[in-house]
Amino acid sequence: MPHTDYDVVIAGGGMVGASLALSLYTRSKGSLRVLVVESFALPPLAESGLPTYRPSFDARSTALSYGSQQIYRELGIWPQLQAHQSTIAKVHVSDRGHFGSVLMTAESQGWEALGYVVENMWLGNVLLNHLRQHTNVAFLSPAKVVEIDVADGYATLSLQEGDTQRDITTQLIAVADGAESSLRSQLGIATSVSEYHQLAVIANVATEQPHKGCAYERFTERGPLALLPLVDDGSGQSRSALVWTFPDKMAEEVMAWSDSEFLAELQRNFGYRLGRLQKVGQRASFPLQLMQAEEQVRSRVVVMGNAAHSLHPVAGQGFNLALRDADSLSCLLAVAHSEKRALGELSLLQRYLASQDLDQRVTTAFSDQLTGIFSNRKPVLSVVRNLGLLLLDVTPAAKSRFVARAAGIMPGSSAESS
Template sequence: MGQTAANKSQYDVVIAGGGMVGASLALQLCHHSQQQLRILVVESFPIAKSHTAEAPLYNPSFDARSTALSYSSQLILEPLGVWPLLSKYAAAINSIHVSERRRLGSTMMKPGDVDWPALGCVIENAWLGNVLLNALREKDTIDFLAPASVKHISPQQQGVTLMVEQNGSEKTVAAQLAIIADGANSNLREQLGINARVHSYQQTALIANVSFTKAHQGCAYERFTDQGPMALLPLSDSELSQPRAALVWSLPNDQAATLSECDEAEFLKTLQQRFGHRQGEFIRVGDRSGYPLKLVEAEEQVRSGIVVMGNAAHSLHPVAGQGFNLALRDSARLTQLLVAASQQNRALGDLGLLQQYQQQQQFDQQKTIRFSDQLPGLFTRNQFPLSVLRSIGLGFWIFFRR
């Protein structure tokens, strides 16, 4: 990684946010441009100065959650050279079982249905983030400032200028293009006057890793209950060689609070009642965290010299596991257009170019957002035939948006 960021003031692309979206976008731009683009990544959380991929470190940008990657996301990441390390602790999704509690409608999908080696995989965010950051450090054309923050973005006739603060001092950098990838509660998005539509689901996603007695054999579960949907995503075995999975359980706020605070035995008992015995007995739960569920959509994603991406552009309900997968597809499309523009000596912040990106991704974004938003409500009806059709239809959607 370039070590002279403090002395540089001119970049092709500055990415505000070094989380999974910002890091993966930087790697795509670097790789597909054959390291011809000068890139700066600014991350607000401190990053260890040296660490190895063999000892992943926890970082607040990559919290205790896990990410379900679709097979198409794997294809985006593979050319970047990070997949051998990512796959080391990835759990393959060999099947997807979709069901509705106390209903007969269900479906099972397997890789053979689509002629793929796997339907996707699940990777803990701490590991995913560490691998991406290590890859960034190896690129001479990518500079990384952390902890640091972009305090202000000023559009110019050509490109933008950014005020970057680090260690109490400020510096101004110029870029053809600024990428805002600082999360759903983006300060930069708000500062630029880009409004966001926010819809609260009045629910909390309860996140925890759980262990059980039966081997999961790579099966991911999407189960719909009268209290809210839950997902159980396969993980690599624990240090005790126990089968384990990442639980994402959407619940009314008060129930989520109760289950976050109750003792382990009470939590496992309740989970067993709601999920059933397909994985045998639940025997252990790790730290439990709650995340208020809301849909956030930026009313603008592009301006001259500016692109809003990731959760800053669209933060989705986690039931279909599509948030990061959609962001990867967005970044792949943007990378394709930016690299082509660079080769044609076209300004990377050209509004027409950025509008082309938004137009090309509009269908994918709208379909994915609407599906993730409407899916939980579809499972509140009680007609049996619709229950069967819902489950079958869901199976063909989850993890397969390309």
């Protein structure tokens, strides 16, 4: 096995790339040499060992499943993340204008929570701050991998750092540079894309009544919407994170609405479960599609995160699936490294993909089918859908399995039966 500069290089230092680096460090007990290459400048390292939390009404957030919380607890950062997270104690699912609904609770599962909502800035800073205290995890930022050349036993990467370009070698390159991955395209890895012909609008909303840890999934004539509980931003107002889908032909109209028009339409569709909707923050929008890379592994190369699979956001499955992928890969690489095996061997990477295949297929299908079922407003399907919600609500075993799947726990696992 030839000597290389690094064991693993991660192209992309976002939440997936940083989580992969932390898992590699933890699972290998610091024995793997890891480099994270990130195109944006990193924030200063906190002298206290803890990043600074700066509350903002408009902060973007991520819903972490119960399964993801278990992973971050094993990786040692959950106590820090917990300082600024909102617990999802229950989820209420309903269909506007119809009788069907279902309430899912953590208590009924015997769990502390169904999930948690963490602001992206806090999650990212906790990950990076924790990693940068370990010498075997190096960072190159701002910089990017501009070319990958795979040889027998290693990969050579061309790095661009400012005006300087240089080459390094690694046993394995993890491509985690997002859904529009330039490296995936450069490698000639094709993607399979299914257009939802929908637009997602995201924003934070202040509500008259406190959310009390309840998340809402509401299916409307426009499209499905989700409201996730957020921590107080310091102003004393209760906040929830909104993801609302619309037909893509409404893109210009929706983004042109004034805040009062947007709140009025949201109130009409969501109702008064949280009282009056008092304020909406900065809105952002993006088109929705299901994207999957047709190859996730090659000799010396693995594709991760949104570069590997990008899902509909309303079901909240995308990042949690990526985190499970990252931890599964890290566990396998740590064992291989201890056995002095080459980390970029195709047979080893195929083992990783085989171990995650069922999870990826089931999670993708769960997200895609849930979106399709609740985006279709045909009267006959509406009746079937609402009967299904009623049946789910009165069938504890079926509800428990549904909750476990949404929490990222595969059937038959010890967590499901706990």
